Amino acid sequence: MEVSYQKDQQRTSVIYGETVATMMRQEDLSNRQILICGNQRYYDLYADKLAQYIPDSSRQDWFITTNHRYCNDMGNFKEFVHFIKRFPKQEEILFIGIGNEGVIELTSFLHHVSNLNSRLWLIPVSIRSFAQSLSFDNQIFLLESMDPVLRVKENAEYILFDHTLADQQTTGKMVDLLSFIRCGIVCEHAFLQTLYTSFPNRQLLMQRSFSAFIESLIHYYQTEAGTISRFGKSFERAFFQTENGHLLSNSMKNMFGLLLELCWNIKASDLDFNFKNFMIWLMSLGYPLVLPEQISLGEYGQQVISLAKEIPMDQLNEIGVTGGQRVPTETELIETFKYYQQLLDEIRGN
Structure with a gap:
């Protein structure tokens, strides 16, 4: 075609x-x-x-x-x-x-x-x-x-x-899925739900093709390419500026950038989204959601703020809808990281 x-x-x-x-x-x-x-x-x-x-x-x-x-x-x-x-x-x-x-x-x-x-x-x-x-x-x-x-x-x-x-590229399918997830978060909640039902576990993720979603990807990038590409980028780049950030591969930096910017939006804007279930889904697919202890979240948060001052972040009004740009505060990031760790502890039964 x-x-x-x-x-x-x-x-x-x-x-x-x-x-x-x-x-x-x-x-x-x-x-x-x-x-x-x-x-x-x-x-x-x-x-x-x-x-x-x-x-x-x-x-x-x-x-x-x-x-x-x-x-x-x-x-x-x-x-x-x-x-x-x-x-x-x-x-x-x-x-x-x-x-x-x-x-x-x-x-x-x-x-x-x-x-x-x-x-x-x-x-x-x-x-x-x-x-x-x-x-x-x-x-x-x-x-x-x-x-x-x-x-x-x-x-x-x-x-x-x-x-x-x-x-x-079976080893890259998990990273590829993140490209579709990012489109769902930024452009359309219903698309994110479709991904959840299409790839409910790791076995089906590895077996099924992404071909059915190509048309949607093209449509989202034609209308919102800049917003999609920016989402999670400051959180991702901050790992390159943080001591011990090298402990994360580039793909993991990309994943954590997406997750932590979504988590910040949920906490800062009180979005109606079940982030815990979302993380449980990602964990069932095999994504490593635990950050290395050697990375200082305080230093990391300062780098996020510094980068966001250069390019402010697109704020989510709701999942699939963006509106306005702003820079996260130190307090918001502390609450974000605390909330993220709290959910991880609950999921792992700690």
């Missing part, structure tokens, strides 16, 4: 419900210079397969990054810039980004700022990288501090999403 996807004045064609093989066979790739940017993992998995769809009359080169979520850092950006110097400016280049969120951002950013005659295709391999491609928001980070230092809006000519590739 192909849909025309537009945000503001930028437009792209999103193709889903087909395999990458089918999609690439439909395009004339003869007599091209093709430059593919991908994580090492996806180079190992798909380089030979993609080569089958590229005619002998075309040339292909790979720029390979680490598998790190934030491979869109300044170091990789500089290396990518040096890499493309070998290509003549008068020749049309087809940029293809295949991989995680970082690759999507890195490829889109370089396509935007390069002076090459080029086109851009994106092949996200997970729900979270698909969501990133729909945001059109691409940043370059300083790896040491995770501060974003460069940012552009860029749309691809095509976003090719093969859900069979995403479904194969």
Whole structure:
């Protein structure tokens, strides 16, 4: 299925419900210079397969990054810039980004700022990288501090999403589900309830495909991409600025960012939402909900406030409805962390 996807004045064609093989066979790739940017993992998995769809009359080169979520850092950006110097400016280049969120951002950013005659295709391999491609928001980070230092809006000519590739990433399905949960929290309570009934336990989460929810994801990002992307972001980034935050993986930082911002909204705005049952559901799916004791919540809370002063948080009026922005207070965060721990103790029977 192909849909025309537009945000503001930028437009792209999103193709889903087909395999990458089918999609690439439909395009004339003869007599091209093709430059593919991908994580090492996806180079190992798909380089030979993609080569089958590229005619002998075309040339292909790979720029390979680490598998790190934030491979869109300044170091990789500089290396990518040096890499493309070998290509003549008068020749049309087809940029293809295949991989995680970082690759999507890195490829889109370089396509935007390069002076090459080029086109851009994106092949996200997970729900979270698909969501990133729909945001059109691409940043370059300083790896040491995770501060974003460069940012552009860029749309691809095509976003090719093969859900069979995403479904194969069984170890990443829990992280992918968080992308849908974030949409439910920000955009529509009923959608969050549908996720709960569709994936009531870990076994079904691993067995069932997300393909039925792709259309909803596209719709939510077309209308609320900025709000969805921001939700939980300050709480997530604060872990990078807090001592011992390295004890959490990037995926866990992302999850706790979502959970703690939701928890703050519930406490600060007295939302009508059964957060305890929500946490029980996540625990039954296998999410690790206990923060390492070595992380100081006092220091962490100060970092959250500092980051929220730069970009105020979107406040929930109710689940699925946002309105206004503000910065949390120290007292609110103390109550938030206390409430979160209290619910954990109750669930675990402590």
